[in-house]
Amino acid sequence: MPYQGSCLCGTVTFVVKSPINKMYHCHCSLCQKQGGGCANAATIVPIDQFAWQSGEQNIKQWHKSTGFSSHFCSSCGSPVPNKVGDSLMWIPLGLVAEAAPELAAHLWLSAKPTWSIPAKAERNYADMPEDLGEFVRFLQS
Numbered sequence: 085m086p087y088q089g090s091c092l093c094g095t096v097t098f099v100v101k102s103p104i105n106k107m108y109h110c111h112c113s114l115c116q117k118q119g120g121g122c123a124n125a126a127t128i129v130p131i132d133q134f135a136w137q138s139g140e141q142n143i144k145q146w147h148k149s150t151g152f153s154s155h156f157c158s159s160c161g162s163p164v165p166n167k168v169g170d171s172l173m174w175i176p177l178g179l180v181a182e183a184a185p186e187l188a189a190h191l192w193l194s195a196k197p198t199w200s201i202p203a204k205a206e207r208n209y210a211d212m213p214e215d216l217g218e219f220v221r222f223l224q225s
């Protein structure tokens with residue numbers, strides 16, 4: 085700590101000041117398309133534990149009408165952190181080299197591709213956690 089994060093080309097950089105103890109995979113169809121894989125690997129931290137270091141002006145955004153949004157480096161296409169509500173920040177963990185969190189949850193297992201075999205995790209959701217606040221506290225615990 086603090087953890088350093090960067091996109092593929094290194095233009096967008098940031099720091100996460102809080103511990104990153106737990107993370108989740110989201111297997112929903114949107115995350116599959118956004119990352120090009122079977123799931124994303126992410127955690128959520130309080131926004132006051134996050135700071136941009138460089139490249140924030142290089143970030144482009146795409147918003148789906150249902151509320152899903154994708155923020156990405158306009159040079160290299162890496163997904164980058166984005167806000168969840170007013171007080172939280174979503175962190176794609178492939179950007180954070182030093183973090184070694186426990187895989188604690190799977191989201192949207194009902195949507196996972198047949199060729200994906202998820203590793204064991206403490207929590208397994210068919211779709212989304214009903215109480216996002218409780219889920220974020222779990223990730224922070």
Ligand SMILES: [Zn+2]
Nearest residue numbers: 091093157160
């Ligand atoms: Zn980049």
Ligand SMILES: [Zn+2]
Nearest residue numbers: 110111112115
């Ligand atoms: Zn998802």
